[in-house]
Amino acid sequence: MTTRRSPTASGLPKPQAEAGTSDAIPGSYPVSTLEDVVLVEQAVQGQNDAFDALVRRHQRVVYAVALRMLGDPSEAEDTAQDAFVRAYRGLRGFRREAKFSTWLVSITMNLCRNRRRWWLRRRRLVVASLDAPLEGTESSTLGETIRDPAPGPHEAAVAQERQDQLLSVLQQLAGPYREALVLRDLHGHTYEEIAAMLGCRVGTVKSRISRARLQLRAMVDGRLG
Amino acid sequence: MTCGNVREALSAYVDGALPEAERASTAVHIEACPECRCEFEALQATVNRLRAQPLPEAPDLVAGVRRKLEPAHPRMMFAWPSWHALALAGSAAAVALLVISPAFKVRQRDDGRMQLAQYATQASQTHLMRAAPVREGRVAYETDALKADAATRDQLAKELGFSTAESTGSEALGTRFAAARAQPSVHTAVSMDSRVVRAKPEALTAAPAVAGGLVMAQAAAPTEPENAVAAAPKVSVAVARPIQTLIQLQRPSADPSAAAAELIGWVEARGGFAVQTTERHLAIKLPPAAVTEFATQFPDAHPADPAAALLSTVTADASQALWVSLSLELTVPQ
Numbered sequence: 081m082t083t084r085r086s087p088t089a090s091g092l093p094k095p096q097a098e099a100g101t102s103d104a105i106p107g108s109y110p111v112s113t114l115e116d117v118v119l120v121e122q123a124v125q126g127q128n129d130a131f132d133a134l135v136r137r138h139q140r141v142v143y144a145v146a147l148r149m150l151g152d153p154s155e156a157e158d159t160a161q162d163a164f165v166r167a168y169r170g171l172r173g174f175r176r177e178a179k180f181s182t183w184l185v186s187i188t189m190n191l192c193r194n195r196r197r198w199w200l201r202r203r204r205l206v207v208a209s210l211d212a213p214l215e216g217t218e219s220s221t222l223g224e225t226i227r228d229p230a231p232g233p234h235e236a237a238v239a240q241e242r243q244d245q246l247l248s249v250l251q252q253l254a255g256p257y258r259e260a261l262v263l264r265d266l267h268g269h270t271y272e273e274i275a276a277m278l279g280c281r282v283g284t285v286k287s288r289i290s291r292a293r294l295q296l297r298a299m300v301d302g303r304l305g
Numbered sequence: 306m307t308c309g310n311v312r313e314a315l316s317a318y319v320d321g322a323l324p325e326a327e328r329a330s331t332a333v334h335i336e337a338c339p340e341c342r343c344e345f346e347a348l349q350a351t352v353n354r355l356r357a358q359p360l361p362e363a364p365d366l367v368a369g370v371r372r373k374l375e376p377a378h379p380r381m382m383f384a385w386p387s388w389h390a391l392a393l394a395g396s397a398a399a400v401a402l403l404v405i406s407p408a409f410k411v412r413q414r415d416d417g418r419m420q421l422a423q424y425a426t427q428a429s430q431t432h433l434m435r436a437a438p439v440r441e442g443r444v445a446y447e448t449d450a451l452k453a454d455a456a457t458r459d460q461l462a463k464e465l466g467f468s469t470a471e472s473t474g475s476e477a478l479g480t481r482f483a484a485a486r487a488q489p490s491v492h493t494a495v496s497m498d499s500r501v502v503r504a505k506p507e508a509l510t511a512a513p514a515v516a517g518g519l520v521m522a523q524a525a526a527p528t529e530p531e532n533a534v535a536a537a538p539k540v541s542v543a544v545a546r547p548i549q550t551l552i553q554l555q556r557p558s559a560d561p562s563a564a565a566a567e568l569i570g571w572v573e574a575r576g577g578f579a580v581q582t583t584e585r586h587l588a589i590k591l592p593p594a595a596v597t598e599f600a601t602q603f604p605d606a607h608p609a610d611p612a613a614a615l616l617s618t619v620t621a622d623a624s625q626a627l628w629v630s631l632s633l634e635l636t637v638p639q
Contacts, residue, residue, distance in 0.1 A: 128371075135367050143363035161369040168374060193562075194581055243361055264320070265355035271322055290316030297351045 116180040124171050131171075135164050138181055141267065142188050148262045149192035151251040159195055163188040178276075185267070186277035189259060249299055257292035264289050306334045311341045315348055554631055556603065557638040561585045564635050571602065589631040596629050 116137070122130035142163050147156035166187050167174075174183060250258055259278060263269045264285075271289075275282045311334045317323050318331050335342045558564040565581045568589070572579035575595040580588050591599060 132367050132371075135370055136365070139366040140360055140363040143366065144360050147361055157364055157366070157369070160363070161366050161373055164366060164370040165373045168370070190584070194584070243358065246355075246358060261355070265352055266358055268356070271320070286317055286322065289320075290313070293316055293348060293351055296355075297347065300351070 117176065120171060120174060120176075120180055123168070131168055134167075134180070138184050139164075141181060142184055145185055145188045145262060145267060146192055148247065148250055148266055149189070149258065150195065151247045155195065159191050160188065162191050166191070182269070182273055182277060185263070185269075189263075189277060193255065193259075249296065252299060253292055253295055257288055257295060260285055260288035261292035261296065265293070306330050308334075308338060308341055311335065311338070312344060315341075315345055318345070319349055319352055554633045555636045556633060558585075558635040559638050561635040568603070568633070572599075585635040585637075587631075587633045587635070589633055591629045591631060593629055599631075 116134065119130045119134050119137075123134060139160065143156055143160040146159040146163070147153060150156050150159060163184060167184055170187075174180070250262065253261065256278075260274060263274045263277065264271070269277070271282050271285050274285045274289075278285065311331055314323055314327060314331050318328060321328075323331060335345050556564070561584055565587055568587055569579040569581065572589055572591060572595075575592065575598070577589060577591040577595060579590075582588050
């Protein structure tokens, strides 16, 4: 759905970002699909440089998905590498009508799901408290940090900290909700793409996104929900 | 539209994903209803904040990916999670003398598994040499070693019956390990063994090998060193008796994730390890005592009679094993 219709001229409340306008969302990384097709073709023919180029083009998104799903940078790096390894070995089976980036993300999602299950078994996840003071800050809590998007005096450090806190909150969402939320709101995929990636119906995606957003909001507001 | 309808539709409304008629009526309702409008604005703000999150910087993955694509690179060992499991169990990598059976022959259904098979081969060669001397003509398949403190070594030695003649179990184990390492001549024999087995899996028929993809092998007892040298106190190896090793099983499952979760939980509740190596494969290590229960709990894991017979053989012999390893494939139901 790419058409933007102004609801009415009278200024009724209007959603600000519509599904399908993924280029406007920072989580989506503008990559030319056409070049991907060429590079995939070359990689299938054995040109390793072409595959390296594919890795470089997509590593940021793949890593971001893994990081947001797993919450741990080193796990994310390892998983992202594994995703490319798996993609490399499956290149011949890659259906050309699909977008390479979408295919990569769905591989990454699968790997994250397995890996996270394994880590959960070992109870290695640390769940952050929304009310506990953040490390290195005097007063602010996780809830406040996420709620307040205004840039602080040390922007880079604050941005990093905010990202860390976002990751912590994401880790508290149930798996299916987190998957849907990460793909939709952090990576700008459409409902249809998400349904294809997760192997479920569009209606399921829609309701997971809705619930995930409500849960996230409740957590950030410091309420249970 | 009621407020309830609108609240349910808000998320899709924010995404512009509602059908035109519903979208219009939602917009009208939000305009008229302050509460729903407030909800909408809060939701929109949450979504906007999420969408404003910058993409995190990523490390360059090219080198790592290339490394992992090289066949049988040792790095695979760390990518295979069961090593983490073993590490957590106290087997530090430096002393973990785990020998993965060459019978851990994985179907080349996807490339990840092929890699595992290749690594297993390499591990067999390297670690067998370090693990234990083996009588010629027999095959050592799996050795469990533990990095153990004195108390654990004592316990281990007690379990293995090592401490009868010696003063303490620790010393006995250390002595045996040192003696094993002091016999370079066994190295050749061991690596030859592993080659033979790789080439001819049917050589395992000394143990009750069974049709239907099930292979079981028996590890040899180590030779008894005549002149045991002084203890190597920091390292202990425990291979005293014949042990049952790898059993390959298949279990049909329509939902491999759920089946895997169930199995992992079950195994870990009994002090074993289970790791999902691929979507439809689990590597499991069970304490011998749990094998019977496993067979009862998951009867469909060995649907064929030969497999059940095999499992009962293992059960009968299990008291002599440290671990019983299962390679369980969750097959697609027919």
